Amino acid sequence: VPVVILIVGPATWVEKFPEARGTRQSPVDIVTSRASSGGSAPPLVWRYSVNHPRSVVNPGYCWRVDENGYDSELRGGPLGSDVYKLQQWHCHWGSVNGEGSEHTVDGRAFSGELHLVHWNTSKYNSFTEAAGQPDGLAVLGVLLMVGSKHDELDKVVRLLPYIQHKGDKVTFSEPLNPANLLPKRIAYWTYPGSLTTPPCTESVTWILFKEPVQVSAEQVRLNLCYYVNGKNV
Numbered sequence: 001v002p003v004v005i006l007i008v009g010p011a012t013w014v015e016k017f018p019e020a021r022g023t024r025q026s027p028v029d030i031v032t033s034r035a036s037s038g039g040s041a042p043p044l045v046w047r048y049s050v051n052h053p054r055s056v057v058n059p060g061y062c063w064r065v066d067e068n069g070y071d072s073e074l075r076g077g078p079l080g081s082d083v084y085k086l087q088q089w090h091c092h093w094g095s096v097n098g099e100g101s102e103h104t105v106d107g108r109a110f111s112g113e114l115h116l117v118h119w120n121t122s123k124y125n126s127f128t129e130a131a132g133q134p135d136g137l138a139v140l141g142v143l144l145m146v147g148s149k150h151d152e153l154d155k156v157v158r159l160l161p162y163i164q165h166k167g168d169k170v171t172f173s174e175p176l177n178p179a180n181l182l183p184k185r186i187a188y189w190t191y192p193g194s195l196t197t198p199p200c201t202e203s204v205t206w207i208l209f210k211e212p213v214q215v216s217a218e219q220v221r222l223n224l225c226y227y228v229n230g231k232n233v
């Protein structure tokens with residue numbers, strides 16, 4: 001009987017998404033010995049709106065919080081003179097603890113990775129337009145490791161049981177400051193890269209914070225029981 005092996009995943013993304021064959025594909029392994037020192041880059045500055053309704057959505061491969069167009073700003077650092085706006089933030093988890101981050105640091109993976117996705121409002125008129133441009137997006141990456149409970153993240157994690165299936169969405173208006181999702185020390189690595197999932201467009205300036213943020217084992221478990229490495233269980 002002929003064995004048909006269906007390969008679904010990064011190796012086949014190239015067929016449908018030609019960008020995936022590009023020269024600035026993410027995620028990458030950060031080889032810390034090869035990272036150059038920041039030189040004289042201006043400080044990275046952000047401001048987020050706190051009191052507005054947000055929705056948590058299950059897009060089928062993680063959970064995503066939509067900012068619903070409310071105002072915010074990210075500027076400075078490697079972003080030149082452009083101002084970026086937070087569109088959404090989402091989380092990548094592994095199927096087992098200790099693996100699950102998309103970026104690795106000196107070959108080490110973390111238990112998860114938070115992405116805050118911003119688009120360039122100085123140059124483009126919409127997220128969709130910006131997502132197709134080399135300087136269109138800026139994503140803040142936060143590495144997650146098991147430790148103490150993360151209270152701000154818990155405002156989302158506690159809603160996961162209500163979005164168990166792809167397409168589910170729940171809206172909440174509890175005040176939440178995305179700045180509280182970032183580590184205390186804001187040292188970061190930055191490189192020109194791409195979306196890490198299809199369409200893998202090479203439009204992302206990656207800004208990955210060096211300091212991991214702690215989440216509790218229970219918060220990791222809650223994420224794992226609903227999203228196992230790219231598919232819902």
Ligand SMILES: NS(=O)(=O)c1ccc2o/c(=N\O)[nH]c2c1
Nearest residue numbers: 115117139194195196197198199
């Ligand atoms: N994981 S990631 O690179 O931050 C990212 C951000 C926004 C995205 O939109 C996508 N499809 O519409 N994929 C995607 C990945």
Ligand SMILES: [Zn+2]
Nearest residue numbers: 090092115196
């Ligand atoms: Zn992501």
